[in-house]
Amino acid sequence: MQPSPAFLIAFAIASLLMTGVHAQDKISLQFLAFPKKIPPVPVELMVGENKTIEVQIPGNELSPEYKVSPLESIVVGKTTVNGEGKAVFETYGKAKSIGTSRQIILLIRKGKENSDGFVVLPVNGELAHFKGGSYFFINASSLNVAGVIGDSKFALKPGQQHMLKPEPDYEGDICQVTLAYQRDDRWKTFKDTRWPTNKRYRSLVFFHQDPGSGRLGVSPIIDMLPYDASATN
Numbered sequence: 001m002q003p004s005p006a007f008l009i010a011f012a013i014a015s016l017l018m019t020g021v022h023a024q025d026k027i028s029l030q031f032l033a034f035p036k037k038i039p040p041v042p043v044e045l046m047v048g049e050n051k052t053i054e055v056q057i058p059g060n061e062l063s064p065e066y067k068v069s070p071l072e073s074i075v076v077g078k079t080t081v082n083g084e085g086k087a088v089f090e091t092y093g094k095a096k097s098i099g100t101s102r103q104i105i106l107l108i109r110k111g112k113e114n115s116d117g118f119v120v121l122p123v124n125g126e127l128a129h130f131k132g133g134s135y136f137f138i139n140a141s142s143l144n145v146a147g148v149i150g151d152s153k154f155a156l157k158p159g160q161q162h163m164l165k166p167e168p169d170y171e172g173d174i175c176q177v178t179l180a181y182q183r184d185d186r187w188k189t190f191k192d193t194r195w196p197t198n199k200r201y202r203s204l205v206f207f208h209q210d211p212g213s214g215r216l217g218v219s220p221i222i223d224m225l226p227y228d229a230s231a232t233n
Contacts (some may be wrong), residue, residue, distance in 0.1 A: 093118030
């Protein structure tokens with residue numbers, strides 16, 4: 001017995017709806033590793049039981065977006081073969097997923113090699129309000145940090161983040177930047193410099209610590225926006 005046309009149409013519509021549901025279930029992950037390693041060596045991301053995908057972990061820009069099903073935990077590592085010839089996944093780092101549909105996964109190195117392990121820090125990647133000329137500060141260190149950029153100030157405890165859009169101090173849309181950290185109840189300036197602002201890009205600024213010395217570092221990452229002729233300074 002041949003199915004009726006009405007049944008075929010209903011089945012097609014249901015299939016399209018299910019496809020849309022599955023597409024909406026996907027989340028987007030981008031990766032960034034500190035301190036940066038040249039050349040960066042990719043790691044594997046656990047995306048299911050005994051299932052991984054390879055992901056790039058650059059240190060000077062955000063990785064490509066990886067669309068995966070929602071994850072309870074962000075687990076990175078490498079698949080190796082043991083003495084019995086069986087594939088074994090070696091975990092380099094793990095953290096609970098924060099549950100947002102877009103996440104930036106910071107990988108803080110514990111040593112020079114990937115196999116030395118990572119501290120995994122997922123942060124909210126929903127940056128709809130992160131416009132050109134803005135700075136997005138993320139404190140991935142264990143220290144309190146603070147600073148002044150242009151006419152704006154910020155202060156961040158470990159794990160906190162803050163977005164601001166400063167007004168430049170100098171011609172050419174240049175901002176005076178002073179950054180400091182707190183250790184043993186004392187504040188110490190560790191960077192006094194100048195950064196440009198431009199409506200054509202936005203800057204992600206990460207505070208992180210060297211895994212060996214604990215020395216605080218700061219890494220500005222420029223994220224270029226699609227060209228818009230009206231976005232000129």
